[in-house]
Amino acid sequence: xxxxxxxxxxxxxxxxxxxxxxxxxxxxxxxxxxxxxxxxxxxxxxxxxxxxxxxxxxxxxxxxxxxxxxxxxxxxxxxxxxxxxxxxxxxxxxxxxxxxxxxxxxxxxxxxxxxxxxxxxxxxxxxxxxxxxxxxxxxxxxxxxxxxxxxxxxxxxxxxxxxxxxxxxxxxxxxxxxxxxxxxxxxxxxxxxxxxxxxxxxxxxxxxxxxxxxxxxxxxxxxxxxxxxxxxxxxx
Amino acid sequence: xxxxxxxxxxxxxxxxxxxxxxxxxxxxxxxxxxxxxxxxxxxxxxxxxxxxxxxxxxxxxxxxxxxxxxxxxxxxxxxxxxxxxxxxxxxxxxxxxxxxxxxxxxxxxxxxxxxxxxxxxxxxxxxxxxxxxxxxxxxxxxxxxxxxxxxxxxxxxxxxxxxxxxxxxxxxxxxxxxxxxxxxxxxxxxxxxxxxxxxxxxxxxxxxxxxxxxxxxxxxxxxxxxxxx
Numbered sequence: 001x002x003x004x005x006x007x008x009x010x011x012x013x014x015x016x017x018x019x020x021x022x023x024x025x026x027x028x029x030x031x032x033x034x035x036x037x038x039x040x041x042x043x044x045x046x047x048x049x050x051x052x053x054x055x056x057x058x059x060x061x062x063x064x065x066x067x068x069x070x071x072x073x074x075x076x077x078x079x080x081x082x083x084x085x086x087x088x089x090x091x092x093x094x095x096x097x098x099x100x101x102x103x104x105x106x107x108x109x110x111x112x113x114x115x116x117x118x119x120x121x122x123x124x125x126x127x128x129x130x131x132x133x134x135x136x137x138x139x140x141x142x143x144x145x146x147x148x149x150x151x152x153x154x155x156x157x158x159x160x161x162x163x164x165x166x167x168x169x170x171x172x173x174x175x176x177x178x179x180x181x182x183x184x185x186x187x188x189x190x191x192x193x194x195x196x197x198x199x200x201x202x203x204x205x206x207x208x209x210x211x212x213x214x215x216x217x218x219x220x221x222x223x224x225x226x227x228x229x230x231x232x233x234x235x236x
Numbered sequence: 237x238x239x240x241x242x243x244x245x246x247x248x249x250x251x252x253x254x255x256x257x258x259x260x261x262x263x264x265x266x267x268x269x270x271x272x273x274x275x276x277x278x279x280x281x282x283x284x285x286x287x288x289x290x291x292x293x294x295x296x297x298x299x300x301x302x303x304x305x306x307x308x309x310x311x312x313x314x315x316x317x318x319x320x321x322x323x324x325x326x327x328x329x330x331x332x333x334x335x336x337x338x339x340x341x342x343x344x345x346x347x348x349x350x351x352x353x354x355x356x357x358x359x360x361x362x363x364x365x366x367x368x369x370x371x372x373x374x375x376x377x378x379x380x381x382x383x384x385x386x387x388x389x390x391x392x393x394x395x396x397x398x399x400x401x402x403x404x405x406x407x408x409x410x411x412x413x414x415x416x417x418x419x420x421x422x423x424x425x426x427x428x429x430x431x432x433x434x435x436x437x438x439x440x441x442x443x444x445x446x447x448x449x450x451x452x453x454x455x456x457x458x459x460x461x462x463x464x465x
Contacts, residue, residue, distance in 0.1 A: 049377045050338065051355030056276040058349040060340035120338015120353065120378030127318050127337050137335075143317040145339055232345035233311050233450050 014177055042117055050120050064118035065228075071111030072152075072225050078104025079159040080218040083211040101163040108156045115148065144227035151221040158214045165206055168193050238404070239327045240385050241427035241455040242414070243437035244301055247462055248421035251284050251299035258416030259303075262386060264372045266358030279352040281383040282413050298461060301422065303413070304329060304350045304383035305446055305454030312342035312351065320380070327427075327455065328385055336379040343380055347447050351382045385424070386411040406432040427455065 016024075045052050055062045078100040085093035116125045128149055130139050139146040172193035175186035193199060259265065259282040268277050282303040289296045306329045312321045313329065320336035323329060331351075343351035357377045360368070368374065371388040375381045386409075393409040406425050414422040425434035437443070438457040445454045 049356035050353070051272070051277065055340075055355075057278075057352065058276075058343070060343045060353060115339075118339070120340065120380075121336070124337040127335070137319060139317050140314070140319050142314040143341070144315065145317040145341060228341075231315050232341070233347050233452075234344060 010173065010177065014174060017174060017182070018178065045117075046122065061118070064114045068111050068114035068118070069225060071107045071114070072222065075104045075107040075111060075155070075159075076218065076222060078102070078107070079155075079162050079214055080104075083162065083214045083218075086207065086211045098163070098167070101159065104159045105156065105163055108152060108159060112152050112156065115145070144224060144231050147224045148228065151217075151224040155214075155217050155221040158210070158217050162207075162210050162214055165203065165210065168203065169195065237326065237428065238390075238426045239428040239455070240306070240390065240409075241327075241425065241434050241438060241457070242303075242306075242385070242411070243423045243434050243440075243443070243457045243459060245421045245423075245437065245459040246298070246300060247459065248419040249284075249299045249301060249417075250419055250421075251286065251297070252418065253284055254416045254418060255301055255413035255422060256280055256282050256284060258412040259383070261367065262369055262372070262412035263384070264358075264368050264374050265381075266354075266360060267364065268356075269359075269361075272355070277355050279354075279381070281350070281352065281381070300458065301413070302348060302350060302446070303456065304385075305348055305452065305456045306383075306385060308453035308455065309451060311345040311347065311450075311452060315341040315345045317341070326390075328387060328390075329382075330384065330387065331380060331382050333373060333375050333379045333381065338378040338380065340380060347450055347452065351380050353380050354378060406434075 053063070082093065082097045082100045082104075085097070116122050119125055127133075127135075128139055128146060130146070139149075141147075168189075168191055171186050172190040172195065175183055175190045178186065259280070260267070263281060265279050265281060268279060272278070282301055285300045285302050287298040287300065289298065306327065308327065310321070310323065310329045313323055315321075317339060318335045318337055320332045321329070321342045322332055322335075338353070340353055343349075343353060354375050354377050358374060369388075371392070389411065390409050393404060397404045397408065404426070406429060409424070411422070411424045414420075414424040423434045423437055425432040427435055427438065429435060437459060440457075440459050442459040442462065443457040444460050445457060448454075
């Protein structure tokens with residue numbers, strides 16, 4: 001590939017960052033509207049009582065937990081696969097890696113939202129978190145729900161690192177090719193990346209370590225979500 | 237230390253439902269109205285299950301009052317992330333409403349389906365609103381509630397006995413359902429006292445536990461039917 005082509009590819013790829021078409025804003029309005037609808041529905045559920053969700057005796061877990069498990073399942077497809085492919089040096093993974101990792105991070109964020117919506121008193125959701133509270137009571141560590149909290153947060157943190165580390169050179173690329181406030185923002189995000197061989201070497205080592213570390217984390221989060229259903233003697 | 241338990245003689249039970257009414261009145265259990273009841277959201281800490289046997293016209297009807305079994309190895313307790321479902325020293329399977337955040341995990345884990353969720357803020361239609369029991373807290377929307385073995389009566393009797401410097405006698409405490417039962421089918425008492433009525437009945441060869449094979453070790457014993465009537 002000659003340098004001229006490479007430069008054109010780079011500038012083509014960066015075009016959506018600097019120029020925004022009306023189609024983009026239309027999409028933002030459309031999807032934002034759906035988010036607002038969902039938020040409104042949640043507020044209505046809190047205001048009117050949890051009964052409006054349609055859940056009833058004797059099956060108290062329904063739509064929300066199903067959605068939670070679905071999105072956790074979706075998150076399986078990203079970072080874990082990407083890490084395995086990185087470890088086996090599959091070259092064809094390169095075009096899809098970032099897509100897969102972004103899917104994991106966002107699927108986890110959506111998934112983690114549902115147990116909160118599912119609560120009868122969501123304004124007390126922080127009681128699930130282990131912190132030294134004035135109530136002098138820790139969460140019940142026998143409960144799989146508490147381990148859900150740990151597992152999902154660990155996986156989310158790991159996946160975020162796994163997504164953001166290899167994106168640093170790309171942030172630096174954007175920093176070097178833009179001006180004004182974009183340059184300042186991406187300058188901060190690029191963390192002083194210069195593209196020296198030493199930096200590349202360190203990035204590669206970090207990614208190797210992360211790729212190995214993320215695999216047991218991914219296995220643990222999906223195991224712990226399964227505990228939710230296996231702890232109860234009633235089949236669900 | 238007491239260990240509260242219950243025995244239900246199914247031979248005596250006529251299925252009249254007095255226990256259900258007494259339980260509602262004692263424990264401030266809201267009536268949800270016909271619409272919500274049709275959606276399966278009626279809250280009966282104690283319900284009388286009906287079992288029809290045989291073909292018409294030769295049918296027999298069996299009743300079984302089912303309340304929280306206060307299991308010694310309760311499936312609802314380990315799954316609660318906030319210790320709202322809590323085992324007391326006297327073996328009661330207590331529900332601490334203030335701690336409950338409504339994960340509803342306990343109700344999913346309960347094989348007896350005796351836990352009830354407040355899907356809406358409770359309402360009492362007139363004149364029910366003037367008969368609320370001041371000894372029992374009213375539960376707000378989003379928490380789980382269940383049979384407590386009338387813990388307010390147990391506590392009151394224990395405090396009274398302590399004030400009188402006397403030990404609790406068998407029969408000093410009884411639950412609302414046992415008190416209301418006209419056939420005296422429900423007997424409540426201390427299982428640690430081998431001479432108590434409930435201990436005697438629990439040792440009966442007719443005694444059965446609900447879903448015994450799950451290993452939940454319920455403290456409610458059902459004396460199975462002998463009569464063919």
